[in-house]
Amino acid sequence: MYFLVSILFIYNLYKLMMLFFDNTRINRKKEIVSYVIYFFVNVFISTYFPMPILLVTSSIIGFTLISLNYKASLKKRILAICFIVLLSACVETVTVQLISGLKLQLFRRDQPEFNYMFSLVQLILYSVTIILGKFKNIKKGEQVSPLYWFFITFIPLISLYIILLLMYIKDIPVFLANMAIIGIMVVNVLTFYLYDRVSVMHIERTEKLLLEQQNKYYDEQFKIMNSSIKATRAIRHDLNNHIAIVSSLIEQGTSQEALQYLKDIKGSYNRNGNYVQTGNIAIDSVLNFKLQEADGQNVDVSFDISIPDTVEIPAFDIVTVLGNLLDNALDATCKLEDNRKIDLQMKYDKGRFLFKIENTYNGQVLKQDGIILTTKHNSSNHGIGLENVRKIVDKYEGMMDIEHDENKFSVTFLCYTND
């Protein structure tokens, strides 16, 4: 019985660790082994040497050793350990106080009520961890519906209530009561698992949306390529005529008109949405799509792009970064009535991909905790854009720099390509 509740305790410990540490690049085996060792040590000590001071010390040492599994700065590690120890202690103390306040005698390891106590403590600890976890997820930009979150915290709370009730009822055989508590524990664990799955599903859904968007760009790009092939054919067909006209305009000494004529021909080529032709289908598709949108919104677009025809960054990531940053720039500059400008520079140099986008805007930047949010209306959905970009920046060990004065907003992006 105590055994099973201890397992919940270990799960809580893991969740608490995850509040602080990133577990993507670690040795899984070592991690599991360390938790298991801690588990047995803990059980051993609390069974044979149940002195509070020993338990506390072993806990602190144990937490520290487990935290070494994860990559973090010393500051963060100390903060995490202190916080976890403090939190467990607080929850335990508060719960004990509450229970003593209700005049129930407990604390002795051999008394059956000890198990209730312990289960209670773990459940409360779990609820608190979930609440804290929710805040971290918000920071990471993962938006799970508040309704789900409410359901999920509701369950441990109700379980709490039921366990307290069980403590009050004196005539239940200990064995049945223990089974009830175990059952409640299992329900809670399953709920936690469901919560995790829900978060993961949400992330997958966002990715799916991105893929759909990317497909849309590809689609558009093929249409553009198709229509520009047709346009080129038409121009080539008429080339002789065009040459004749331009020659005669020049002979007549009206070179300005000749230049204008040539500009018109080029203009008709561009009007097919063919602004950029780097040879990278993914990049061309996103850029042409967005640049055409910009053109339609009366934005003065200038660009300077020199990148090789093949770049080693997966299309998916390119679409995310370019698409989102261009969207942001477009939205910001369209808030202005006039002087809408976007300038785009992309370079490939010394194994790095450099990208700078500058746009005019109305000077208002929405910030929270030093993180720039969005000035878009539907902030809960669109704030994700910049967060997704940051994730990709991290993925490639790259860097994103944001600068702005009252008129211009510029984002510079650097990342290493895998050549």
Place this chain on the structure above:
Amino acid sequence: MFKIAICDDEQAICSYIEDIILEYQREIHVDIEVEVFYSGKDLCRAIDHQQRFDLIFLDIEMNLLNGIEVGKKIREELDDYITKIVFVSGTDTYYRQLFEVQPLNFVSKPIQPYKIKENIRLAMKLSDQLDGLFRYKKKHENYQIDVKHILYFESIGRQIRMVTVEGEGQFYGKLEEVLAQVAKYQFIQIHKSYVVSYNQITQFKYEAVILSNGESLPISQSRRKDIRNFQMKYEKERLS
């Protein structure tokens, strides 16, 4: 005297660019010497005869010896990563090999004058940054070497090993002192034992750099973020 070469098999383009350069020269009052070549072979022959330029405007799509091959000759055969190359191209699609030549920039046709001028300005600025001599003592004698030719310094024990375009050198010294002398020429310390010339780096990775002689040097873990910040700052200036 800033020496610029123009290489394009279309005479019209060559004179167009030459006119722009002359116009720029009148604007900023700097001595510029321009030489024009109508084929890649002519340019290569001049280079074979020890002619050197600060900046070359190089057409990519030439008939006999195209821009890529000329560029490779300069970079790989002559180990010259200091001469600035600006590719002039009729299309926006650039082959990957072009980037191995480490061009300063690309200019697409039809050529816009301001782009030519911008590139000259940038090339001059970068050239100034590398204009200097590195001085050191060896066996009580004073030596100096053009900063442009140095790839990197490595500290081994109490000695400094200096790797240059021509070969290697060694002298007694401390890396901090070396860095103090060369920091203004865009040399960066990527590791406790390595001080590297930014301009001689052909590829950056988060954890290492690859130099023009093909060697790969590690960036120490504690310095990675700083080096990345430095790059960001440096490239932001170039992008403006």
